[in-house]
Amino acid sequence: MPHSRRQFLTSGSSITLLTLMAASGLLGPEAAAAQWNKGAFESKNMEDLVRTLGGTAPQRSDDIVFVGPEIAENGAVVPVEVASRLPGTDSIALLIEKNPNLLAANFAIPAGTLPEIQTRVKMAETCNVYALVRAQGKFYYTAKEIKVTVGGCGG
Amino acid sequence: MSKACRHLVRWACVAFTSGLMVSAAAQDDHAVREIQRYRQMLQEANPAELSELRGEDLWRSLRGRNHVSLERCDLGLGPGRLEGAYSRLPRYFADTGKVQDAESRLVTCMMTIQGMTLEEATRDWHSPNSDMEALVTYVAGLSKGYAIDVPLSHPEEARMVAAGEELFFRRSGPLDFGCSSCHSMPGRRIRLQELPNFLDSGSARGAMTQWPAYRVSQGAVWTMERRLIDCIRQMRWPQPEYLSDVVIALEMYLQRQANGGVMQAPGMKR
Amino acid sequence: MANPMRIRARADGDIVQVRVLISHVMETGLRKDAQGELVPAHYIQLIDVTYDGRIVLSAEWGPAVSRNPYLAFKFRGGAPGGKVRVTWTDNLGETQSYEASVE
Numbered sequence: 001m002p003h004s005r006r007q008f009l010t011s012g013s014s015i016t017l018l019t020l021m022a023a024s025g026l027l028g029p030e031a032a033a034a035q036w037n038k039g040a041f042e043s044k045n046m047e048d049l050v051r052t053l054g055g056t057a058p059q060r061s062d063d064i065v066f067v068g069p070e071i072a073e074n075g076a077v078v079p080v081e082v083a084s085r086l087p088g089t090d091s092i093a094l095l096i097e098k099n100p101n102l103l104a105a106n107f108a109i110p111a112g113t114l115p116e117i118q119t120r121v122k123m124a125e126t127c128n129v130y131a132l133v134r135a136q137g138k139f140y141y142t143a144k145e146i147k148v149t150v151g152g153c154g155g
Numbered sequence: 156m157s158k159a160c161r162h163l164v165r166w167a168c169v170a171f172t173s174g175l176m177v178s179a180a181a182q183d184d185h186a187v188r189e190i191q192r193y194r195q196m197l198q199e200a201n202p203a204e205l206s207e208l209r210g211e212d213l214w215r216s217l218r219g220r221n222h223v224s225l226e227r228c229d230l231g232l233g234p235g236r237l238e239g240a241y242s243r244l245p246r247y248f249a250d251t252g253k254v255q256d257a258e259s260r261l262v263t264c265m266m267t268i269q270g271m272t273l274e275e276a277t278r279d280w281h282s283p284n285s286d287m288e289a290l291v292t293y294v295a296g297l298s299k300g301y302a303i304d305v306p307l308s309h310p311e312e313a314r315m316v317a318a319g320e321e322l323f324f325r326r327s328g329p330l331d332f333g334c335s336s337c338h339s340m341p342g343r344r345i346r347l348q349e350l351p352n353f354l355d356s357g358s359a360r361g362a363m364t365q366w367p368a369y370r371v372s373q374g375a376v377w378t379m380e381r382r383l384i385d386c387i388r389q390m391r392w393p394q395p396e397y398l399s400d401v402v403i404a405l406e407m408y409l410q411r412q413a414n415g416g417v418m419q420a421p422g423m424k425r
Numbered sequence: 426m427a428n429p430m431r432i433r434a435r436a437d438g439d440i441v442q443v444r445v446l447i448s449h450v451m452e453t454g455l456r457k458d459a460q461g462e463l464v465p466a467h468y469i470q471l472i473d474v475t476y477d478g479r480i481v482l483s484a485e486w487g488p489a490v491s492r493n494p495y496l497a498f499k500f501r502g503g504a505p506g507g508k509v510r511v512t513w514t515d516n517l518g519e520t521q522s523y524e525a526s527v528e
Contacts, residue, residue, distance in 0.1 A: 035470075035471055036470040036471060036485055036516075037485055040485070041485075041487045069189065069192055069193035069196060070189045070192075071186060071189040071190055071193060072193055073190050073193055073194070073371070073425050074371040074372055074425060076371060076372070076374070076491060076492065077197060077371050077491045077492075078491070079193075079196040079197055079199075079495075096489060099489050100453075100455065101487055101488075101489065103487055103489075104486075104487055104489035104490060105484055105485070105486045105487065105489070105490050106484060106485045107482065107483075107484040107498075108482070108483045108484065109482070110480055110481065110482070110483075112481065112500055112501050112502050113481050113482055113498065113499070113500040113501070114440070114498065114499040114500065114501070116498060116499060117496075117497075117498050118199075118495070118496070118497035118498065119490065119491075119494065119495060119496050119497070120197075120490070120491040120494065120495050121489050121490055121491060122453070122488075122489045122490070122491055149190075150372065199444070199495070199497075200431075200444060200446045200495045200497075201446075202446060202448075202492075202493035202495075204431050204446055205429050205430075205431065205446060205447075205448040205493060208429035208431065209429055209448075212429075374450075374492045374493070
């Protein structure tokens with residue numbers, strides 16, 4: 001049930017920067033924007049994106065397991081699941097080839113968390129969905145084509 | 156070409172064509188199966204659960220002129236008894252002298268217990284994330300696992316079911332269309348959307364046990380009334396009023412056809 | 426309750442599975458309303474999940490994450506009774522935070 005901002009501070013000893021900022025009312029749109037990687041979300045292709053994320057030359061890998069539907073009845077809600085078998089995986093990103101913006105989401109996986117993510121994304125039209133993984137400083141990806149019967153971006 | 160040769164060519168053509176036809180049908184089946192798989196993946200977490208949470212909050216909130224909650228509202232099983240109530244609706248209520256469904260009954264309570272006007276209670280009922288949407292989803296969710304058991308013990312109930320049945324079969328409007336035009340035969344589809352056959356209890360149960368349902372294309376939960384009113388609009392009939400006898404009669408007929416089906420709502424639909 | 430959240434956290438031995446359903450419109454800014462006007466972009470940008478105060482997942486999202494987002498993942502080192510907290514901030518600076526106990 002809803003928690004007031006005041007409750008954040010009493011609920012735990014070590015809290016994230018995000019919750020601290022939210023609690024103290026410091027998190028205005030500008031502050032939030034500062035933490036969010038605008039450049040990454042504006043990248044138009046995978047090479048650019050990887051460069052923005054501080055890497056080079058992403059390699060295709062069979063050690064990334066991508067589970068998704070073959071056909072999405074509604075492109076507004078496409079369930080996807082990524083599991084990385086690459087040792088040292090510390091981030092998993094989802095890229096949608098023909099969306100207005102390539103990057104959909106980027107997850108940071110701390111030590112102790114399994115390198116597996118399930119979520120739902122919007123697809124404008126039938127295209128490839130990429131799972132981009134960073135492991136031990138290098139980038140790897142796999143792709144799956146998902147067919148969309150009704151595009152999910154423009155309502 | 157010799158007779159035998161022509162015969163061979165004819166058989167080859169038939170084989171080839173039926174091969175094509177089989178593969179086209181197989182493709183259709185494959186698409187249907189894949190879409191079912193897609194729907195299955197979405198069952199894991201239905202955004203309708205969020206509407207249930209909001210609905211519970213509204214149920215308990217002190218609202219209206221009388222500044223009280225809905226917790227004494229009687230949905231047919233006694234004041235405040237919600238488990239299984241939705242599965243026994245629509246039904247006759249002595250205090251209003253009418254057959255009512257979950258939505259109209261909630262509105263009765265909002266007006267009589269909480270002191271709201273009809274306008275206040277039904278404000279924006281058709282808008283995504285409306286109060287009515289949340290309340291009905293919450294109430295329906297509390298019938299999950301219960302069998303649909305719409306009664307036929309009061310003359311008014313019989314009258315409404317009969318009216319609903321007549322409405323189901325009546326063809327009207329500029330398209331000379333009725334519910335039965337699409338929903339009274341097995342195996343019907345509009346593009347990839349399967350159409351329930353309400354004359355078959357299995358198919359009727361499959362449909363009615365899923366409503367209210369989160370409609371992915373709308374990003375909102377639609378109640379059965381909302382769905383029926385929209386169907387009627389799509390048939391180019393005049394749109395009935397929210398909570399009117401027309402909608403409740405049709406709803407009651409369809410629920411009766413689905414008697415025995417185990418409620419799974421809120422469901423998830425395209 | 427404008428933006429409810431459903432957090433389910435279940436321990437299976439040492440591993441906790443977290444499943445979150447979040448209420449948020451996740452508007453892309455590309456959609457037109459019934460009047461033909463563009464609906465402004467309004468989507469979660471930052472989200473993090475903590476377990477008893479330590480970060481177990483953090484993410485940056487764009488508007489291509491679906492409306493009423495769903496998120497599921499697993500982490501080690503949790504136990505029944507531990508607290509999982511999910512906090513998000515969107516592009517308009519709005520923020521929500523909810524907590525649930527691990528079952």
